[in-house]
Amino acid sequence: MSAGLTTWRPRLIALDIDGTLLSWIEGQGTTYEEVPAAVRDAVRRAHDAGAHVVLASGRSPHGMVAVADLLDLPGMDPGDDGDPLWVVASNGAVVFRYPPLEVVHEETFDARPAVEAILREHPSVLVAVEERGVGYRVNRPFPVGELSGDMVITEVADLVADRVSRVIIRDPESTAEDFLDLARRLGLHGTDYVVGWTAWLDLAPVGVSKASGLAHVAAELGIDAADVLAIGDGRNDIEMLRWAGRGVAMGQAVEEVREAADAVTASVYDDGAALEISRWYP
Structure with missing residues (x-):
């Protein structure tokens, strides 16, 4: 962030959900579906x-x-x-307003080559593609709580037969480091990717990230990136934190995410998002 921090105030606040608004349930790869009162109140003050x-x-x-x-x-x-909220979903591939849910922008890509390359190296992985309004089409069931909505069992060839906005690759028996190594070795040409906290790999269209989705929203609102505060904790937040005028990593974020940020707040367990927002909207 440039000089003049004391007079700066964000016009747009971009918030990650899991690990930022919602705290993680230790060892389960999912989050409590409850926004802490301090975080909810801080968001409301900024909005008001x-x-x-x-x-x-x-x-x-x-x-x-x-x-x-x-x-x-x-x-x-x-x-x-x-006004309805602006929401950036699927790591930037889908932008919608809510309520009601109205998709206003979507990016898609041909995921078949990348998925086939992964399966050749790692044939036991779970594969999922969103089925909007239903849940996900999957080659096999994911662990309980990791996907929202229904899971519809579908052959992999059918999952990637058409262009999609995102593909999830998952292996409960592997680690995030295993997937980072796999993605680097394969290159995954024609796609962008991000590895989560566990062995969870999101495939996306090239150039699509939370930052690109937020840039679309900011353009619609007539707001510069310099006037954006972004808060997140995962590797899929790195582009967003670098793009925003002020990018803030949650306290529990891995070092790679912390290095991409302008500042680090407290962890999600200590209402870090509320502390950062309250700095600008006390």
């Missing part, structure tokens, strides 16, 4: 003061609306005067 609040997550659209509801912002209930 005129800041645009944008959720930005690797989750699919239908996996984000329940969290949007938890924030209980003006515009979230019928009859409210507020």
